[in-house]
Amino acid sequence: MAAKSKGTTKRKKDGVSGPTPGDIKAAECSADPVPVPKKGVRPKIRRLAMLTGGGDCPGLNAVLRAVTKTCIHKYGVACYGVEEGFHGLIYRRAQALRMEDVSGILTLGGTILGSSNKDNPFSHTMLINGKTQTVDLSGECVEYIRQMGWDCLVAIGGDGTLAMAAQFAKKGVPIIGVPKTIDNDLSATDYTFGFHTAVQTAVEAIDKLHTTAMSHHRVMIVEMMGRYTGHLALEAGVAGGGDIILIPEIPYDIDAVCKEVVRRSRAGKRFSIVVVAEGAKPVGGDVTVAKMIEGSHDPVRLGGIAHLLADQISRRTHLEARATVLGHLQRGGTPTAVDRILSTKYGYHAAELAVRGRFGRMVALHGNEIVDVPLEKGIQKLKQVPVDDPLIAAARAVGTCFGEPEEG
Numbered sequence: 001m002a003a004k005s006k007g008t009t010k011r012k013k014d015g016v017s018g019p020t021p022g023d024i025k026a027a028e029c030s031a032d033p034v035p036v037p038k039k040g041v042r043p044k045i046r047r048l049a050m051l052t053g054g055g056d057c058p059g060l061n062a063v064l065r066a067v068t069k070t071c072i073h074k075y076g077v078a079c080y081g082v083e084e085g086f087h088g089l090i091y092r093r094a095q096a097l098r099m100e101d102v103s104g105i106l107t108l109g110g111t112i113l114g115s116s117n118k119d120n121p122f123s124h125t126m127l128i129n130g131k132t133q134t135v136d137l138s139g140e141c142v143e144y145i146r147q148m149g150w151d152c153l154v155a156i157g158g159d160g161t162l163a164m165a166a167q168f169a170k171k172g173v174p175i176i177g178v179p180k181t182i183d184n185d186l187s188a189t190d191y192t193f194g195f196h197t198a199v200q201t202a203v204e205a206i207d208k209l210h211t212t213a214m215s216h217h218r219v220m221i222v223e224m225m226g227r228y229t230g231h232l233a234l235e236a237g238v239a240g241g242g243d244i245i246l247i248p249e250i251p252y253d254i255d256a257v258c259k260e261v262v263r264r265s266r267a268g269k270r271f272s273i274v275v276v277a278e279g280a281k282p283v284g285g286d287v288t289v290a291k292m293i294e295g296s297h298d299p300v301r302l303g304g305i306a307h308l309l310a311d312q313i314s315r316r317t318h319l320e321a322r323a324t325v326l327g328h329l330q331r332g333g334t335p336t337a338v339d340r341i342l343s344t345k346y347g348y349h350a351a352e353l354a355v356r357g358r359f360g361r362m363v364a365l366h367g368n369e370i371v372d373v374p375l376e377k378g379i380q381k382l383k384q385v386p387v388d389d390p391l392i393a394a395a396r397a398v399g400t401c402f403g404e405p406e407e408g
């Protein structure tokens with residue numbers, strides 16, 4: 001049965017200027033009625049909505065496709081997509097998702113729903129009576145979900161999105177989380193989808209930088225994303241044959257980094273590749289901040305360390321050092337086969353949880369198995385690279401330097 005947007009209440013808040021969540025009409029949003037299968041599990045829900053929040057990454061569309069197809073095809077559950085993450089929940093924008101809407105999107109990067117990493121319904125900044133104020137609009141969002149007749153909301157995102165999802169779960173909203181991020185920094189899952197593609201993209205970039213480094217005898221410094229963790233830089237650095245890898249979990253000493261560059265040069269290696277995570281920091285120092293984004297769940301945007309290092313290395317070693325910041329390239333493009341499969345499994349598992357009424361859970365990968373964990377557990381802890389990670393040991397064994405200060 002399709003939900004009718006026209007029936008939703010239109011509220012007016014006196015003295016509120018600019019776009020007011022209560023004033024914005026729910027989107028024309030009616031999914032095709034779908035036949036309910038006669039056999040198998042009887043779904044406990046009739047309508048499910050999805051949103052993609054935070055930074056985009058490859059595999060989001062594959063999840064949307066898997067949830068929608070499983071819901072409609074297997075269970076006759078109607079599906080909806082909230083536009084631009086929590087922004088759409090605040091401003092009441094959604095669309096029906098039918099089979100044809102999700103057809104052909106498996107290989108498509110980004111998200112057909114749009115995303116936002118700035119909107120927090122629990123602390124939303126808006127103009128009221130000409131003044132910028134921060135208000136809690138979560139109650140209005142819960143009301144919108146009720147009006148739309150959504151029996152389940154699937155929140156697909158990283159720690160910010162999942163933290164807000166957990167807050168909505170506490171308010172009684174039936175929620176299921178799906179972990180996404182190129183950072184792979186969620187402790188409750190072995191891998192988030194999007195990570196594998198980002199590693200692949202970064203490795204291709206390092207491969208290309210190698211040829212210029214060799215031809216011009218330069219020190220090439222490549223800056224990767226990953227926020228406060230070094231999963232991306234470590235995996236891409238090892239796979240790309242980085243000579244020096246700097247990650248947040250192992251604070252570096254600039255003297256040790258320069259010494260290694262000079263040692264390589266004297267040994268006849270006429271170039272060095274330095275792979276640095278955006279969150280890497282010197283011993284006793286702090287991360288390099290590029291800017292602050294107002295209203296964001298995590299307002300700090302890291303960046304700039306590659307240029308800093310290039311400057312320090314060229315001044316100290318008199319070798320030519322150049323910086324390349326991979327930036328959002330790491331979030332773009334078509335998902336790898338690994339991410340397409342992981343996203344499909346996650347989406348399928350999320351739909352199976354939804355039809356059984358198992359809310360407040362997050363799907364996760366443990367070993368080779370897709371499992372589900374309590375939503376709050378999914379966001380409890382930042383997953384950092386353990387310093388005794390076998391990949392670090394293997395990298396050291398093949399001569400990779402992590403820039404640690406020399407002992408003694």
Ligand code: F6P
Nearest residue numbers: 055181182183225226227301302
């Ligand atoms: O969390 C994903 C991520 O790409 C981080 O690796 C990076 O620090 C951040 O998002 C960048 O955010 P934005 O797209 O707002 O610049």
